[in-house]
Amino acid sequence: MRYISVLLVLAFCVFMMFSCGDNNTVDETTGSTVGTNNRTSESQNAAQETEAVFDIDTRIVTMKYPEKWREDVQIDVSDDGVRFSNNGTALFDLLFHECDGYLLGSYNGTPIYIIDYPVDDAEQANMQEDVNVILQYLMDDPSFQIEH
Structure with a gap:
C-alpha cells in the first residue's frame, strides 16, 4: 500500500523536475526564441490521445479515468x-479535505488528497x-496547483 504511494510521489516529483524548466529553443529559420514550455510532455500527449x-x-x-475500467471499477462520488473500488475492495480515494492521505495539490484552492489501499491481485x-x-x-489543467 505504501509502495504505491511512494511510487506515485516519486513519479510526480520526477515529472515536476522536468516540467518546471525553461524549454525555449531557437527557431533556425528566423533565429528567434520559441517557447515550448508547457505542462505536458510529448509522451503524455501521445498517451492521452491513444x-x-x-x-x-x-x-x-x-x-478523467481510463475507459477500459468503466465496467470493472465502482466509482462513488x-x-x-x-x-x-473493485468488487468491494477499495482501490484509492481522492478527497477534497485534509486527511491522513498524501496531498497532491489543490484545484482552485480546494486540496486534493490521495489514499491508497492494499489490493488483492495484479488487475486491481x-x-x-x-x-x-x-x-x-x-x-494539464491550469487551475490545478501541484503541492511542492
Missing part, C-alpha cells in the same frame, strides 16, 4: 471526494496505478 477516458464529475473538478493493482491518468489530466 487511451480512451471517461469523465467523473465532482463538485470540484471533472476527472460524494461532496468529500471520490472512492474507486493496474486499476489502482491508473490514478496516474487522473493526475496527468489534473496537471
Whole structure:
C-alpha cells in the first residue's frame, strides 16, 4: 500500500523536475526564441490521445479515468471526494479535505488528497496505478496547483 504511494510521489516529483524548466529553443529559420514550455510532455500527449477516458464529475473538478475500467471499477462520488473500488475492495480515494492521505495539490484552492489501499491481485493493482491518468489530466489543467 505504501509502495504505491511512494511510487506515485516519486513519479510526480520526477515529472515536476522536468516540467518546471525553461524549454525555449531557437527557431533556425528566423533565429528567434520559441517557447515550448508547457505542462505536458510529448509522451503524455501521445498517451492521452491513444487511451480512451471517461469523465467523473465532482463538485470540484471533472476527472478523467481510463475507459477500459468503466465496467470493472465502482466509482462513488460524494461532496468529500471520490472512492474507486473493485468488487468491494477499495482501490484509492481522492478527497477534497485534509486527511491522513498524501496531498497532491489543490484545484482552485480546494486540496486534493490521495489514499491508497492494499489490493488483492495484479488487475486491481493496474486499476489502482491508473490514478496516474487522473493526475496527468489534473496537471494539464491550469487551475490545478501541484503541492511542492
